[in-house]
Amino acid sequence: MIEAIGLDADDTLWENETFFRVTEAEFASLLADHAEIDDIAGRLYEVECANLERYGFGIKGFVLSMVQTAIELTDGRIDGQAIGRILELGRDMLAHPVELIEGVEAALDALSGRRLVLITKGDLIDQERKIAASGLAGRFAAIEILAEKTPAAYARVLDRLGIASGGFVMAGNSMKSDVLPVISLGGHGVFIPHQMTWAAEHADPGPDPRLHHLDRIADLPDLITQIEAVP
Amino acid sequence: MIEAIGLDADDTLWENETFFRVTEAEFASLLADHAEIDDIAGRLYEVECANLERYGFGIKGFVLSMVQTAIELTDGRIDGQAIGRILELGRDMLAHPVELIEGVEAALDALSGRRLVLITKGDLIDQERKIAASGLAGRFAAIEILAEKTPAAYARVLDRLGIASGGFVMAGNSMKSDVLPVISLGGHGVFIPHQMTWAAEHADPGPDPRLHHLDRIADLPDLITQIEAVP
Incomplete structure (x- = not known):
């Protein structure tokens, strides 16, 4: 589960x-x-x-x-x-306003019974500003701002939050920062590409049963249900 | 306690x-x-x-x-x-090497049976670099890097760590960032002035039984014992 x-x-x-x-x-x-x-x-x-x-x-x-x-x-x-x-x-x-990506609020609504964790990286003060401005902070049980999204950094977050890696799904637009580190820990990674992703975030992994692709975040709730349906 | x-x-x-x-x-x-x-x-x-x-x-x-x-x-x-x-x-x-302040290691040794939390603010990547280079990371049960040290930010940390504010002591060189916010939450603040402290960190509070002054961090273990001895 x-x-x-x-x-x-x-x-x-x-x-x-x-x-x-x-x-x-x-x-x-x-x-x-x-x-x-x-x-x-x-x-x-x-x-x-x-x-x-x-x-x-x-x-x-x-x-x-x-x-x-x-x-x-x-x-x-x-x-x-x-x-x-x-x-x-x-x-x-x-100072730029925060513009939510289409489908985000509906996806978070559909996942509202779940334990959601926001995991981002970058400037602390700028990330906090955007989280506040997004109006989404209340949707998350925990918010983690990391300097780097390495497997070790994810392992520390999961340990601190008491989450087993096998029961963790991480979704994001960076194969390198969001998807592969979590798969390496035994969790699931969901790659939701964005039309613009910084070149340094690209990676081209082989197939993996715990690596999932979605075209849009709107499909994430259904994917979670499907992952749980696999025995 | x-x-x-x-x-x-x-x-x-x-x-x-x-x-x-x-x-x-x-x-x-x-x-x-x-x-x-x-x-x-x-x-x-x-x-x-x-x-x-x-x-x-x-x-x-x-x-x-x-x-x-x-x-x-x-x-x-x-x-x-x-x-x-x-x-x-x-x-x-x-890239500057980290230079520990005199007495820090002995004070941490004397406090090693206690639950210690490192709470700092600033650039995420630079703070992480200094924490790693200090060799002190293993002394702390938790490490929190904040964008700002406001009462609300401390309250979130204490809540997350399950610490009651009345049983919390915060020690640091900034009256404004380390001492007063924690006192405002009902905890103890220990002001350990440094000969150089940025002007923006200065504050001049009135007397308070939960506000303590130390000349040097070496005296922190004894102060904690004294705080606990007060009924």
């Missing part, structure tokens, strides 16, 4: 990556005024990945990586005004 | 503010090369306070505030190289 259901937040419950891509496009057009550069987004991605260990996930680290990329790609010729504009792009992201 | 003891981390268990002050001095000397400006630290502090709600506590927000201050104080004339140097100052902070 399924004891508890974990749900990712960014791009599973509400839109997130879209705002990063919009900001990235504004960043590229800002830099285009200062230098002729190919593949600005690709260079930014390299800087982001190199900084991930020290900055972690989230908007503040993204802004610092944009500033660094702008300096590197212009050999330091970028001016203070343009960098001020990059900081503003970050502040706009931090 | 005291059920559990909460300990702050930055500037209670290990040095932290010192590194901010050192970086601030380097920032001021960097800016002095670009403009004649009075009270750079005071201007930076204003920007930090204005950004606190959106950036929260921690090094990444501090770096973003330094960049913003540099741009504002030079009317955008600061160049990319100098801003790149500010980013480096932040990266150095994020």
Whole structure:
């Protein structure tokens, strides 16, 4: 039997990556005024990945990586005004309203008798802001904001909440962060792809009976029933 | 009886503010090369306070505030190289070794039969790094990293851990974040001042039987015994 259901937040419950891509496009057009550069987004991605260990996930680290990329790609010729504009792009992201993904509220309604746990990663203050603004906090028995979604991090959460991994289902849009770590612990993973998912979150696993695919979160309640029906 | 003891981390268990002050001095000397400006630290502090709600506590927000201050104080004339140097100052902070405060290990040894909870705030990834590097993680029954240390945030932690506020003692170097919120919930607060504490953490409360002062963390075990001896 399924004891508890974990749900990712960014791009599973509400839109997130879209705002990063919009900001990235504004960043590229800002830099285009200062230098002729190919593949600005690709260079930014390299800087982001190199900084991930020290900055972690989230908007503040993204802004610092944009500033660094702008300096590197212009050999330091970028001016203070343009960098001020990059900081503003970050502040706009931090103030952006939360937009729930279609079907989320109905799915949570259908799962309301279940023990639901929200498990997200990123900037603590920004995640808390979005959780509050989403109006969904009351749906969850527990809310866990992690620095990284590794198998060890999930194991600590399950241990703390007293959930056996075999009775745990985790659903989210990242194969790498939401699905595979939980399967590696013996739980179920539900991959609900979002049309925009950050490249660093991609993974291409082989087939597994505990790995499930859904096109939309609206189908999650039925899937849970099906998982429980398998002897 | 005291059920559990909460300990702050930055500037209670290990040095932290010192590194901010050192970086601030380097920032001021960097800016002095670009403009004649009075009270750079005071201007930076204003920007930090204005950004606190959106950036929260921690090094990444501090770096973003330094960049913003540099741009504002030079009317955008600061160049990319100098801003790149500010980013480096932040990266150095994020990589700084953890230096335990004198007496911490002995105090934790003396309290080892107690239920200890580490309660800190700031950047999730940086706090986790410091907790791991401190070698102290195993001393604590629970580790809580909060975005803000408000009475409501403490109440959630105590509720989750099943600790009655009347049986809880919180010790730390911030009157505002460590001591007063817990006293407001009916617990005990132990103020252990550090020679450097960020101005935004200061508060000047009146006398309270549940508010205790210590000069050094080494005296915490004895204080706990004294608190329990009061009928």
